[in-house]
Amino acid sequence: MxxxxxxxxxxxxxxxxxxxxxxxxxxxxxxxxxxxxxxxxxxxxxxxxxxxxxxxxxxxxxxxxxxVSLTRYRNRVRVGRMMQRLEDGDRDFAGLAADLGFADQAHLTRTAREHAGETPTALRLLLAPAAGLQFKRSLQHPDAGGHDGLRDPGEPQAAGD
Structure with a gap:
């Protein structure tokens, strides 16, 4: 041997x-x-x-x-950049992952879910101009829009979620 x-x-x-x-x-x-x-x-x-x-x-x-660890801090910064680019209309998740230094699209998705509580697709929909307006209305009139779909990461999930 x-x-x-x-x-x-x-x-x-x-x-x-x-x-x-x-x-x-x-x-x-x-x-x-x-x-x-x-x-x-x-x-x-x-x-x-x-x-x-x-x-x-x-x-x-x-x-x-x-x-926080250096890696966690770096990931927070990268998720912030991802959210800005999604708000600006970027739709290419694989390209976005590569540009931001993630290993692949799956890594981007896992990290986004960990830090923002949602997948990049869900975040893109929430950050779209029409969704943003609807979200603002639900904040101004809580009874009119019902639940806005966001949850506090520290809040326990209700049964059935």
């Missing part, structure tokens, strides 16, 4: 140089800026390399300062 080497499939090497960020808040701000601006190195390992810190340090500091 051959020898086997143990290696992590998702391993990445960090920087051995001293960090240029004097304060942890500066490191987190730089990471947030790269994510918000859609930098191609928005994943943990590439972002750590860009910021010249170890992935472990970036992950720990980001989570501690922001209260």
């Amino acid at each position: 051959g020898t086997s080497t143990t290696r992590s499939p998702r391993s990445c090497s960090g920087s051995s140089r001293r960090s240029r960020y004097g304060r942890l808040t500066e490191l987190v701000a730089a990471a947030r800026e790269a994510i918000i601006e859609g930098h191609p190195a928005a994943g943990l390992c590439p972002l750590a390399g860009l910021l010249e810190v170890s992935p472990y340090r970036l992950s720990r500091v980001f989570s501690r300062e922001m209260g």
Whole structure:
């Protein structure tokens, strides 16, 4: 039998140089800026390399300062971009997924459902101009429109949902 080497499939090497960020808040701000601006190195390992810190340090500091993991934050930003593009009329979910850095359309759908509580198709319908007007009317006149179809993610589902 051959020898086997143990290696992590998702391993990445960090920087051995001293960090240029004097304060942890500066490191987190730089990471947030790269994510918000859609930098191609928005994943943990590439972002750590860009910021010249170890992935472990970036992950720990980001989570501690922001209260959410770097991945969760990045996904929130990407779902926000997706919603804006859907509101602007984008209908190509596969292209949208690729543009926003998701592995595929299914990944986009899972992430949208996790963060927004709805699939991209449902969000597109809710964000369409006519649906937006109807939604605004239901908020202004709660008795006229009934339930608006949205649920609070923390709210338990009623029987039959």
